[in-house]
Amino acid sequence: AQSVTQLDSQVPVFEEAPVELRCNYSSSVSVYLFWYVQYPNQGLQLLLKYLSGSTLVKSINGFEAEFNKSQTSFHLRKPSVHISDTAEYFCAVSDPAAQGYQKVTFGTGTKLQVIP
Amino acid sequence: IAGITQAPTSQILAAGRRMTLRCTQDMRHNAMYWYRQDLGLGLRLIHYSNTAGTTGKGEVPDGYSVSRANTDDFPLTLASAVPSQTSVYFCASSAGTDNSPLHFGNGTRLTVT
Incomplete structure (x- = not known):
């Protein structure tokens, strides 16, 4: 079974500072990796x-x-964050060996709070 | 704008009542999914459909049912709601291959009292 770990539930960072959001996964097979972003009161959007x-x-x-x-690992980085980057970020893996359906496992999310 | 439409946006529901959450996509994607999002648990798959006419159980299917009569619509029904079903529900779609990204609706916030 595959799993995704996002150890940091919240990451506060000052505007224009760099940030790294960590993601580690475990899987017995090669996987596809995704980062999604969720802005308040919206669904997830593919980031990369x-x-x-x-x-x-x-x-x-x-x-x-x-x-x-x-x-x-599949850590997410940005050299200089902006206020508009404030959102929750989810790491996800897709198992290409899954039978029957596209099996995507999500991490528990990291809330990025950019401080002015 | 192409995408996924979910309705209602939010709902307060008495325990024991029946509720159907609606989901419509206009991207002609084969695969559709229902997830629930709970604090600290991320997103968990409830049910999925690889193509019209077929459905399958995900990680947390108990208490929920789905149907896929056509490509565009994928309603989720709670036959008899319970407080543990209080959550934010997201419908998603994809082209269906294992490297396809998921496209999400804006969610339905459901509170069962």
Whole structure:
């Protein structure tokens, strides 16, 4: 069975400071990795994904995540955060070996609070 | 704007009552899902449908039922609501392959009293 761990439930950071949101996963097979963002009173939106190829993936709004197979991690980073980045971030894995349906396992989420 | 529409946005429901949460997508996605989101637990899959006419049980299916009569609609029914079903419910869809991202609606906040 696969699992996703987001150890930090909340991360406060000052505006324009860098941030790292941690994600570790466990799986007996290769997986696809995703980060989703949830703004207040909205559904989750895809932020970025790793399927294959380059281990560093980037979003259009400055976030990036690096797939590290040996450490089974997929940490999310941004060099300089903005107030508008305040949201909850979910790491997720999709099991390509799942039978019957697209099995996506979500972490418990990290609330990023950007302080002016 | 293409996407997923959920209704109602919020609802307060007495225990024992029946309730159907509605979900409609206009992206012609094959696969649809219902998740519940609870504080500290993340999102948990209730039921899924890979294509119209088929449904399956997810991680927490007890007390819920679904149907998929066509591609666009995927209603979730609580036959007899209980307080533990108080949650935020999200409908999602995807192209159905294992590397497809999920597209979510804005959720239904349900309180069972």
